[in-house]
Amino acid sequence: MRWIIRTILAILVLGLLAMGALLSIPAERIADVAADRLQRATERPVRITGGIRPTLVPYLGVRVEGLEIGNPDWVSDGPMLQAEALNVGVNWQALIAGRIQLDQASLDAPRLVLVRAADGRESWSFGGADASPAPASNGSEAAPAAQSSGGVLATLGFDAAVLRDATVLYRDLGAGTTTVVEALDLTLRLPEAGGAARAEASAIVNGSALTVDASTDGIGDLLAREVQPVRLALEWDGGTLSFDGRAGLDPAADGRFQLEARDLGPLMAALGQVAPTLPEGLGRDRIDVAGDVTLASEGSVHLRAGDIRLDDHRFTADLDLLPGAERPMLRGVIRGGDVDLSAMTAAGNAPGGGRSGATGGADSGWPRDRIDVSGLFAADMDLAVTLDALDLGLASLDGLDLRARLDRGRLVLDLRRIGAYGGALSGSVVVNGRGGLSTRADLAFRGVALGPLLAQLADYDRLEGRGDIALNVLAVGNDMDALMRSLDGGGSVTLGQGAILGFDLAGMIRNFDPSYRGEGQRTVYDSLTGSFTIAGGVLRNEDLVLAAPWGRVTGAGRTDIGAQTVEYRVIPGVLQGADGTGGFAVPILITGPWSDLSFRPDLAFIAEQELAEERARLEAAARERLAAEREELERRLRDQAGDALGVEIEEGQSREEIEDALEQRLREQAEEQLRRLLE
Structure with a gap:
């Protein structure tokens, strides 16, 4: 001003x-x-x-x-x-x-x-x-x-210097920006020459209504570029901002800063900027910031003992905002308690819960709304973040310790000491907004509890156990549908002893219903292992094995994550021996969209298995007959050769032994004939 x-x-x-x-x-x-x-x-x-x-x-x-x-x-x-x-x-x-x-x-x-x-x-x-x-x-x-x-x-x-209904046009030709101030009412009070001064103003700046109340203890010294006590209060339709400390015109400031905002849009518009689109839980509905702020003469801003509230989440922070040639740089440390961001993934979390696809029915498929990644280019960042717990909707983490680095639209999250489902999680997540959106997750769960993990990820609470899970996937696309259809990578699951809750295998096979629960059933298993690959959004698994004292369950098939469909075969083998023989096995085919899966006995597979077994039996019988006939033919040939040459060929002799015997016999006959000629 x-x-x-x-x-x-x-x-x-x-x-x-x-x-x-x-x-x-x-x-x-x-x-x-x-x-x-x-x-x-x-x-x-x-x-x-x-x-x-x-x-x-x-x-x-x-x-x-x-x-x-x-x-x-x-x-x-x-x-x-x-x-x-x-x-x-x-x-x-x-x-x-x-x-x-x-x-x-x-x-x-x-x-x-x-x-x-x-x-x-x-x-x-x-x-x-x-x-x-x-x-x-x-x-x-x-x-x-x-x-x-x-x-x-x-x-x-003077008692008051007043501007009434003023209009201000401010152009910065270097930056290429224009600010328009309309309906400006300003009152400046200076009761004592060069002493304390107070300015009160209201205006519409770039279409946003603002009110300002500013005061200083020494206006003369302030305008002479000396640092003076300054108090500032700014209010707009959606929030307030205040500062109480010391400031100068260089610019430089040091004091207590407080921001309370329900809507940043009017303030950002007044500054000639577009307000970022913040997700629920991270400032969409409320942003409160308080702390000790220092504005250095070179343009950097430093927050110490910061108290930050984003919606219902509270954090403490020590941050530095440094000017840059292309964008500012934010670095520092953020500490928080329990953070719930499940609302960010709620729209695409449930199968069929997204927006209708171009060819799908209503309420089917992944959302196709374009994902805005422009916020990744607002600033660069290097932050260390610690949280007591983090709920992402698709996963729950506790004891979170990570480092977030953002460089020219590429965000890298290095997951360090993180607790997850009673175990530990490590790895990294990359979100890259350069030239469109791509993301990679390389995660390793160690010693996690299977029950809570599957209950949250797949709404399935039937399995208990602990083990390891590895996942490495890449996705490219500008909306959720494109991301899911482009998934590429793989992973594995290795679990130790556990139990299947409410599980009645016989009833499940009899009713062809995997949700069937027996009264008070709890069936233990020894291990569960499997691996999978993902290409073009299609997950394939060929080696699922659940081993238990009562038998084993194997599985193989595919899940089209992009199309949200399943084609998977599970073969429960009950009361089998250690070698997989004995007992009985009824394959169950799981097919259809995620929202309406179909379970039925795989009769074609049973027929194929029976046909394969019959083919194997016939092939074995044919091989047995051929072996017997070959043995008989070899015996006859041996007898005929022995009679003709006068050599006894015994069964079991090798070819070399037979050839040696024949050679010895021929030599003896040749010597006998030569002796007769000489006599």
């Missing part, structure tokens, strides 16, 4: 000039002199189109009509100030005592145009030297010329 104070002070000087010659100079002459002196002081063209006339009641004063003060020639938006009228009044008692003391000065319906050039020049910085006093036309000296802001305030006090 420094430019408003400077403008008011310049106009106060104009009023003093006019009053100094009020009783002895004609109105037209007063107008000419006042305009000339103000023009010399500001180095700007000044016009008074309506003349100057005195007022006697309710105070001794002067009324200047049609005031206009020009802008530098590089500003194309019009004069710096246009006002219907300026009213300046002095205190009668002070005047009788021989001194001039302002009661009130006001501008009616002024229009202010303030421009900051790309090179840093400011249209409201007059830059001229103080004008020296000039004699009035009657030979007496006129009132003092305009002084600098600090100098005027050191010698001038």
Whole structure:
């Protein structure tokens, strides 16, 4: 508000000039002199189109009509100030005592145009030297010329300086921003020259209604760029902001800060920004911040002993906000208690609970609303976060200790010491908004309790046990439907001893109903293992095994996560031996959409199994017959070869032994024939 104070002070000087010659100079002459002196002081063209006339009641004063003060020639938006009228009044008692003391000065319906050039020049910085006093036309000296802001305030006090129904246009050509202030009512009170001052204002800024109440113990020193005690209260439709401490114009500040906001939209609009879309539980309905704040001269902001409330969640924080070339950097430590963010995942949590797909029926499929990731680019971040507990709807964590790093739209959560379902969770989660949305989760659960985990993740409370779960998945897409259809990765489950609650396997097979519960049943198992792969949003598992003293259950199939459908076969084997033989097994086929699964005996699979068993039996019998026939043929050949060569070939002899025997027999026969020829 420094430019408003400077403008008011310049106009106060104009009023003093006019009053100094009020009783002895004609109105037209007063107008000419006042305009000339103000023009010399500001180095700007000044016009008074309506003349100057005195007022006697309710105070001794002067009324200047049609005031206009020009802008530098590089500003194309019009004069710096246009006002219907300026009213300046002095205190009668002070005047009788021989001194001039302002009661009130006001501008009616002024229009202010303030421009900051790309090179840093400011249209409201007059830059001229103080004008020296000039004699009035009657030979007496006129009132003092305009002084600098600090100098005027050191010698001038007034009950109230008022702007009524003002309009302000502020352009920053370097930043390319425009701020429009309308219906501005401002009252500045300075009872003692250079001393305590108070400003009260209300206005509509960029379409948002604001009220401001600011005060300082030494306005003169503050405008002289010294640090002074300052109190500020800002209110808008949806919240309040206050500061109580010390501040200067460099800028620099140090004091107690408090923010209470139900709606940040009007405040952000007044600042020329778009309010971020915050999720429920993280400030959507309420943001309260209190703490000790330091604003350093280089532009960094530091919060210590911060008390932050986001909706119903409370945190303590020590934070630093540092300026950056592209975006600010937030770093520090945040500590909190129990945090419930389950509402963030409630819309897409239940099967079929999302928005209708393009080809699906009503209330089916994943939501296809585009996920806004623009908030990832608002600032960079490096935060250490500790929480007592965190409920994400799809998962519950306790003893949370993580580090969150956000760099140019890419958020990385390093999960360090985190408790989960009676065990521990470690790993990382990446959310990348660069060039669209992609996310990766690489998580490892160790020693988790299966019951609470499945109850929350799948609304299934039938299994007990502890073990390990590993998950590594990647998803790419700009909405939940695209993310689910692009899932890629895999994982595994390894559980130790546990129990199946309310489980009646025979009744389940008989009724083909997995929700069937027997009276007081509790069936133990020794282990449960399985692994899965995910490609194109389709999860495949081929090795699910549940081993128990009563038998074993195997499973294999696929789940299309994107389409929310299942095609899975479970084979409960009851009273089987350790080698999987004996007992009986009835395969159950689970198919259909998640919202309406179908369970039926897999008769085709049974037939295929029987056919495969018959084929195996026939193949075994055929192999047995072929082996017997081959053995018989080999026996006959041996006998024939033995008779022909006179060699006894015994069963079981190897080929080499037979060949050696035949070679020995041929050698003997050759020697016998040679002996006969020689005889």
